[in-house]
Amino acid sequence: xxxxxxxxxxxxxxxxxxxxxxxxxxxxxxxxxxxxxxxxxxxxxxxxxxxxxxxxxxxxxxxxxxxxxxxxxxxxxxxxxxxxxxxxxxxxxxxxxxxxxxxxxxxxxxxxxxxxxxxxxxxxxxxxxxxxxxxxxxxxxxxxxxxxxxxxxxxxxxxxxxxxxxxxxxxxxxxxxxxxxxxxxxxxxxxxxxxxxxxxxxxxxxxxxxxxxxxxxxxxxxxxxxxxxxxxxxxxxxx
Amino acid sequence: xxxxxxxxxxxxxxxxxxxxxxxxxxxxxxxxxxxxxxxxxxxxxxxxxxxxxxxxxxxxxxxxxxxxxxxxxxxxxxxxxxxxxxxxxxxxxxxxxxxxxxxxxxxxxxxxxxxxxxxxxxxxxxxxxxxxxxxxxxxxxxxxxxxxxxxxxxxxxxxxxxxxxxxxxxxxxxxxxxxxxxxxxxxxxxxxxxxxxxxxxxxxxxxxxxxxxxxxxxxxxxxxxxxxxxxxxxxxxxxxxxxxxxxxxxxxxxxx
Numbered sequence: 480x481x482x483x484x485x486x487x488x489x490x491x492x493x494x495x496x497x498x499x500x501x502x503x504x505x506x507x508x509x510x511x512x513x514x515x516x517x518x519x520x521x522x523x524x525x526x527x528x529x530x531x532x533x534x535x536x537x538x539x540x541x542x543x544x545x546x547x548x549x550x551x552x553x554x555x556x557x558x559x560x561x562x563x564x565x566x567x568x569x570x571x572x573x574x575x576x577x578x579x580x581x582x583x584x585x586x587x588x589x590x591x592x593x594x595x596x597x598x599x600x601x602x603x604x605x606x607x608x609x610x611x612x613x614x615x616x617x618x619x620x621x622x623x624x625x626x627x628x629x630x631x632x633x634x635x636x637x638x639x640x641x642x643x644x645x646x647x648x649x650x651x652x653x654x655x656x657x658x659x660x661x662x663x664x665x666x667x668x669x670x671x672x673x674x675x676x677x678x679x680x681x682x683x684x685x686x687x688x689x690x691x692x693x694x695x696x697x698x699x700x701x702x703x704x705x706x707x708x709x710x711x712x713x714x715x716x717x718x
Numbered sequence: 719x720x721x722x723x724x725x726x727x728x729x730x731x732x733x734x735x736x737x738x739x740x741x742x743x744x745x746x747x748x749x750x751x752x753x754x755x756x757x758x759x760x761x762x763x764x765x766x767x768x769x770x771x772x773x774x775x776x777x778x779x780x781x782x783x784x785x786x787x788x789x790x791x792x793x794x795x796x797x798x799x800x801x802x803x804x805x806x807x808x809x810x811x812x813x814x815x816x817x818x819x820x821x822x823x824x825x826x827x828x829x830x831x832x833x834x835x836x837x838x839x840x841x842x843x844x845x846x847x848x849x850x851x852x853x854x855x856x857x858x859x860x861x862x863x864x865x866x867x868x869x870x871x872x873x874x875x876x877x878x879x880x881x882x883x884x885x886x887x888x889x890x891x892x893x894x895x896x897x898x899x900x901x902x903x904x905x906x907x908x909x910x911x912x913x914x915x916x917x918x919x920x921x922x923x924x925x926x927x928x929x930x931x932x933x934x935x936x937x938x939x940x941x942x943x944x945x946x947x948x949x950x951x952x953x954x955x956x957x958x959x960x961x962x963x964x965x966x967x968x969x970x971x972x973x974x
Contacts, residue, residue: 548970597924604921611918614908623974624904627967631897631922634963 488683495677502528502669510666519583523663526576528671529569532678536566537605537633544629547622553697556622557689559629561682563608569678570602604632618696756841760849761856767826768857774822775857778815782865785811790872797874804875805935808865809890809927815861816854816894817916823854824902833972847968851892851899851961858891875938882937882946889953890930893960897922900964903971922960929953 506524513520540562547555577595578588589595608628615621659667768775789807793799800807827833836846866887870877877883901918905911933949 548967600921600924603917607914607917607921611905611908611914614910614914620907620974623970624908627904627970628918630967631900631963634922634959 484683484687488680488687491676491680491683493680495673495675495680497673498669498676499673502666502671502673505666506670510663513663516584519580522576522580524666524670526573526580527667528674529573529576531671532674533566533569533573535675536562536569536678536682537601540566540629541633544626544633548626548630553618553622553693554690556625557686557693558682559625560609560612560689561685563605563625563629564685565678565682567602567605567609569674570598570605574598574602601632605629608632618693753842753845756839756845757849757852760836760841760846761853764823764850764853765856768853775860778819779861779864781818782811782815782861783868785814786865786869786872800873801875802939803935804869804873805931805933805938807873808862808869808934809931811865811869812858812862812891813894813920813923813927815865816858816898817919819857819861820854820895820898820902820919821912821915823850823899824906828906837972843969843972844965846972847899847903847965848961851896851964854895854899855888855892858895859888862887862891877938878940879937879946882950883934885950886930886933886937886953889950889957890926890933892957893926893930893953894919894923896957896961896964900968900971903968926953926956926960929956 503524506521510521510524512518513523540559543555543559543562546552547559574595577598581590581595582588608625611628612621612625615624786807789810790800793803824833827836833846837843866883869875898915898919901915905914905918908914929949929952933946933953936946936949
C-alpha cells in the first residue's frame, strides 16, 4: 500500500524534473531574448511558473483543509500539511526569484510594491500555519488548527492576485496567453507543467511521511507533560 | 425558551452543546432571539470582567501611550516627519496593545474552563465569538480614544476631518478584533501563544492596517484627491470578510 504511494511520488518527481529540464532548456536557449530586458527576461519562465504553481498548491491546500475540517480524516490532515509545505517552498522561491529579477530591471532587490508586499505577507501567513502545527501536541486540535489557519491564509491569495488591479503598481501587468508571444508561451507552459509535476511528486512523498508520522504518534504512549521553555504563562501571577 | 436536545447517546461527542443546525420545531425568530440574548450576555460579561480588572485596562492604556512615546524617540524630534506619520504611529500602538488585550480576553475563558461552561450554559458558539469580538472592539476603541489625543499632542498632527477618523477607528478596531479574538481562541491552549498570536495576526490584518492608516492620515493631512471614501470602503469590506469567516470557523475551534 505505502510502497505504491512511494513509487507514485517518485515517478511524479522524476517526471517533473525531466519536464522542467526541457522547459528551462527551451527558455534559456531556444526562446528569443526578451525585447526590453534581453537575457535577463529569461527568468520569466521560472518566475511565472513558480508563481502560478504556488497559487495552485495553496488552492489545493485550501480544498484539503476544508475537507479535513469538515470530514475530519487523518489522511486529509497530512494532505493539507504536505500541500501547504510545497506551496510555501514555491512562495519562498518566488520571493527570491523576484528579488533577483528586480535588481537588474528595477535597480533594487525589493520595493514596497503592493504585489511584492502581499506575496511576502502570504509567505508569512503560511509559514505561521506550519509553525502552529509544530507547536500543538494534541492531534485533533492540531488538525483543526492547521485546517483553520490554512483556510484563513487562503483568503490572502486573491488579495495578492488582484492587488495589481486594486493598486497602481510598479510590477508589470500579469502575464497571460494574450500578452505572451507563442515562441515564449511554449517554454513557459512546459516549465509550468514541470514545476507542477515536481510539486505533486513532492506532495505525495511528503504526504507519505506525514501519514506515517501521524500513525506512529497515535500508537506511541503519552508522555508526561513537561513545561516548554516558550510557555511563559500568566499562571505565574497566581503563585 | 430554547428547545434543548439533551445529551446525545454517543459518549465521545461533546455533551450538551447546542447543534449548529436548528431543530425543526425551533422557529427562525426564536433562534435569532436566542443568539441575540447570548451575544448581549457575552458582551456584558466581557466588559464587566474588564471593568472589575480595570487596573489591567489602565496598564494597557499606559502601554499604548509608552509605545507612542517610543516612536517619537525612534524617529527623532523632527516635527514635520512626526506629524506626517502620526496615523501610522497610532495604528501600530493600537495593534501592539491589541495582542495583549486579545490574548487575555481568551485566557480568562480557558484557564478555569469557563469556555466549556459558557458553551454548556448553553450559549451558541457564534454568539460567544461575536460577543467577545464586539467587546474587544469596544475595548480597542477605548484604547484609541486615549491614544489618539496623545498621538496628536506628541506629533503635532492636526485633524482636518473628525468623523472619518472616528469611523476609521471603529472599523479598524473591528478589523483587528475579529481575527484577533479568533486566533486568540485558537492559540489559547498552545505553548508559546504570546508569540504565536501576533505572528498569526499580523500577516492577516495588513490590508486592514493599511486602510486604517491611510484613512486616518488622509483625514489628518487633508484629502485633496477624495481617496478617503474608497479606503474606508476597503476597510469595511475587510471587516465583513473576516467577521463572517471567523464566525463560521469559530464553532470548530471551540468544539475541538
